[in-house]
Amino acid sequence: MSTSMIPFMDLKAQYLAFKTEIDNRIQRVLDHGQYIMGPEVRELEDKLINYTGAKNCITVASGTEALLISLMALGIKAGDEVITTPFTFAATAEVISLLGAIPVFVDVEFDTCNINAKLIESAITAKTKVIMPVSLYGQPADMDEINEIAAKFNLFVIEDAAQSFGAEYKRKKSCNLSTVGCTSFFPSKPLGCYGDGGAIFTSDDSIAQACREIRIHGQSKRYMHTRIGVGGRMDTLQCAIVLAKLERFEWEVQKRMEIGQQYNQLLDKAGISRVQLRPDRTSVYAQYTIKVINRETLQNRLAESGIPTAVHYPLPLNEQPAYKNLCCPDCTPVANELSKQVISLPMSPYLKPDQVQYIAANVVA
Numbered sequence: 001m002s003t004s005m006i007p008f009m010d011l012k013a014q015y016l017a018f019k020t021e022i023d024n025r026i027q028r029v030l031d032h033g034q035y036i037m038g039p040e041v042r043e044l045e046d047k048l049i050n051y052t053g054a055k056n057c058i059t060v061a062s063g064t065e066a067l068l069i070s071l072m073a074l075g076i077k078a079g080d081e082v083i084t085t086p087f088t089f090a091a092t093a094e095v096i097s098l099l100g101a102i103p104v105f106v107d108v109e110f111d112t113c114n115i116n117a118k119l120i121e122s123a124i125t126a127k128t129k130v131i132m133p134v135s136l137y138g139q140p141a142d143m144d145e146i147n148e149i150a151a152k153f154n155l156f157v158i159e160d161a162a163q164s165f166g167a168e169y170k171r172k173k174s175c176n177l178s179t180v181g182c183t184s185f186f187p188s189k190p191l192g193c194y195g196d197g198g199a200i201f202t203s204d205d206s207i208a209q210a211c212r213e214i215r216i217h218g219q220s221k222r223y224m225h226t227r228i229g230v231g232g233r234m235d236t237l238q239c240a241i242v243l244a245k246l247e248r249f250e251w252e253v254q255k256r257m258e259i260g261q262q263y264n265q266l267l268d269k270a271g272i273s274r275v276q277l278r279p280d281r282t283s284v285y286a287q288y289t290i291k292v293i294n295r296e297t298l299q300n301r302l303a304e305s306g307i308p309t310a311v312h313y314p315l316p317l318n319e320q321p322a323y324k325n326l327c328c329p330d331c332t333p334v335a336n337e338l339s340k341q342v343i344s345l346p347m348s349p350y351l352k353p354d355q356v357q358y359i360a361a362n363v364v365a
Contacts (some may be wrong), residue, residue, distance in 0.1 A: 003334035006346055006355055008308040009188050014245075014252075021244040028106035029240050044243050045199075048209050051246070054176040054201035056208035059234040060215050063162040063184025066198040067132075069232055070180045073210035074156050076101050076129055081243035083123050083126075084132040084160075085115040086316040086327070087335040092134055092160050093317045105318045107332040111276040113342070114141040116334070116352070120149050125224055130156045135164030135174055137312070137344075138190065138256075139283035139330070143169050143177040150179075154360055158182060162198075166253040170280050175201040185234075185242055188283040190256065190284040193238040253284050255349035259356055260285040263345070266360035273341075287312055290363070291341040298343065298363065305362045310344045 007013075015022065029038060038052040040078055045057040060066045076082065078100025086105040091178050100343050106123050109116045115133045133141040143159065150157045157178035161167075164174040165183040175181030183189075185197035210227065213220055218229030245252075260283065267274055273291040277283050289312065292298050299309050318327040318334040347357055 010348040025240040044239040052173040052176040055203035058200040062196040063198040064091040066182035081127040088134040117142040117145040134160040138286040140169040165286040197238040252349040270364035280291040287344040288347040
């Protein structure tokens, strides 16, 4: 087989599969010319409400903006503490710090790479206001346990579901598992647009109203600024693209799961360690991630065979220069170990079975 053509995430093949729908959707926006808060914005929000089961959806400019606006809507301020994971993209901690709040890093589970719910309670102080688990690699964290801890201490829970839209936890959709759920429509996400975009989900009407006002500079109506806000709207064009892709999203989720299962079967036979999937939830495999000791050697060998890889993430947030003063590196030994071992393989609904076999064969070679 030709190996030079294996993409890490095949956005070109996806566009070709959706070309007619996407082109038509874009043309409609060009025809009506409502590029900001056009009719596609509300249409997408309604369809995402129907998909997740959450009572409210507020589309926003990015997944990062979704987290920031959610924290603002919950009244998080300087000095407050937000418990989260160090094993995630920087945006998770970034939005906390931008508000003057303090990210408190709790270590993760080695098998799932998600925050270890058993360690959360000991990290709670009088300043703690929010727990922000990340549904890493496409699989939700232990949300029941996290919600129970939050209820016990009267805290909010924000699910950072930037990588897990479409996944389920105990038959409930990711983004509808806690006080607030936030997702990203970055192009490489399971449901992506062609730029930046994101959404906030909540069944609390007062939180939803605050989010809607904050995303438009704190306006309750035009030129009536009732709170501090941001310019956080999702463009109509990007909403149109997500609407087109949403039509076949369930098919893509199913293909991701099938490809993930094929990887599992091939790699488990060879004893390759991988991120484990808990039986009470599903993963949309935003990344397919394995754990190896000789990562750099494997990366180089796979690259020579035409197989791209990525590392999510090579350094825990509490070891990043911007956050190093917030937590001692020794406080998160599991995250530290994972950061040296994880490597993500190509994953796309358009990956062919023979390509998966080829990739797996080269991993175990």
